[in-house]
Amino acid sequence: MTEEIVVIPGDGIGQEVVPAAQKVLDAVGDFEYVEADAGDAVKEETGEALPQETYDLVANADATLFGAAGETAADVILPLREAVDSFVNVRPAKAYPGVDALRPETDLVFLRENTEGVYSGHEDRLSEDLSTLTRVVTTSASERLAEFACDYVDDSSFQIAHKANVMRETDGRFRDAVVSVAEENGVETEEVLMDAFATKVCLNPTQFDVVVCPNLAGDVLSDLAAGLVGGLGLLPSANLGPERGLFEPVHGTAPDIAGEGVANPSATILSAAMLLDHLGYDEEAEAVRSAVEGVLEEGPRTADLGGDASTEDVTEAVVSRLN
């Protein structure tokens, strides 16, 4: 059976790392790609960063692989997360042998609420001097995330990072909903304030493993964890909905190196591995991950990791480990 995947390279190094990941996907399965546009370049051409056609394709696809968008990132990625009805953003942050990391023992996964919080986007200019944003938290979205988390940790335990000491009603609701679903499922939870998490994860990342958090907390704390494992260059992510998924590296367009063929494709290839998981290709996903890990450990390496290999060198090295 041929599986159809929507690919959106987007801007900057997205144009290089998405094709690289496609080569890796082709090494483990039989996929057909539907390419779509989004980002600064298409906005310049058409006036729209996210053409309706792209939105519709993503909203109807089982899986989409997205690269990066520049200035228009928020205009592209936020609606696309909605398009797949994504209630969770899965963000593993793991240090790899062979990669220089501030905390080489880091091995965390963030399960970030992906629809609400300050991202719900209701902002008002109430006067010359004053603007407001309405931060939204629902029990239903929090429970949906918690059910996913219980499943994800397979009945062991997870941490909850929040700021319910200040946002008592909204993060309180989030916390209570998550804790109560966990209790029903016999899953243990531990709470940590998001500011305290920021200190603690630097001092000892091994005290955390799966961290459930509201939208903005997940955004910031996962980027912090990226800093501990050596940068955004290696972090994949999965925006999951009840049926569909949108997979993207956490990094951006890297305008300084775009077009030179030297971008590190690892984060996008690891995102493709999460896409394989989503489509049920568990063995293939594992094989891709271990091929990437092998290359990270033994080279070749791109410049961000101290090497001088090209995107293509790294991609070929991953592919040759899969053959």
Add this chain to the structure above:
Amino acid sequence: MTEEIVVIPGDGIGQEVVPAAQKVLDAVGDFEYVEADAGDAVKEETGEALPQETYDLVANADATLFGAAGETAADVILPLREAVDSFVNVRPAKAYPGVDALRPETDLVFLRENTEGVYSGHEDRLSEDLSTLTRVVTTSASERLAEFACDYVDDSSFQIAHKANVMRETDGRFRDAVVSVAEENGVETEEVLMDAFATKVCLNPTQFDVVVCPNLAGDVLSDLAAGLVGGLGLLPSANLGPERGLFEPVHGTAPDIAGEGVANPSATILSAAMLLDHLGYDEEAEAVRSAVEGVLEEGPRTADLGGDASTEDVTEAVVSRLN
């Protein structure tokens, strides 16, 4: 002239580190203390975490030194910040020679907006399922902070950390107000998204020096910086208003070691140094800072820094460097 200072030891190690800082203050000046209660203990006794009497004392004092509060921290510290009309929370995060730090080159100051953002505290339970929080940003508060920042950096430059790509209207307003005040003052600014800041500061903290940010961003990012310099144990802070100031270590009550006389008093002593700055004792403030730095470098050290000295040992060592 005898200067009056309100002291609020609060809970846990607050009871040990505030008296330690008073001993240091006494070594450099002639102060009179008015002691007041706040926190879990007084709540247990009287039902109120922040007695009106304490609030009034702080609201009328030039300077207050606060230790820590336990479960009731938010009930104490947020109203006290209001009591001094504090529009900025100054949070230096600096690594010290002799102290084990993840990034020993870290030397940053956060200028955190201290009145609004998600801390403005308007929350509503709109239905069985849904709660909201109204995040407030005003041009006037942003400008007041920016003017302070321009003054603070003495016409050089500062960074602004925000999330205006998502919170366009509110953080957009914050950013625009801060940038325009800086431009009027001939101060250069550089913008960084708060999530990107979290990665970048881990990879290279020296690219930042003075970071101006909204309330919650300042809370989380300064705690992150604490993780880079070796923990919260060393971080002082100043809540400044147009006239009054409230000075507090960034750490909490440390219930695990409270009452044992082994808490590290450095953060509170460094907060007292910021209090001296505020009262105009610039030389004394500098002397206290360099005495603390000397002790951090040469010992004695408390257990959190790998030593076995008591709070008193460290305090005496600081005092003896001042004599």
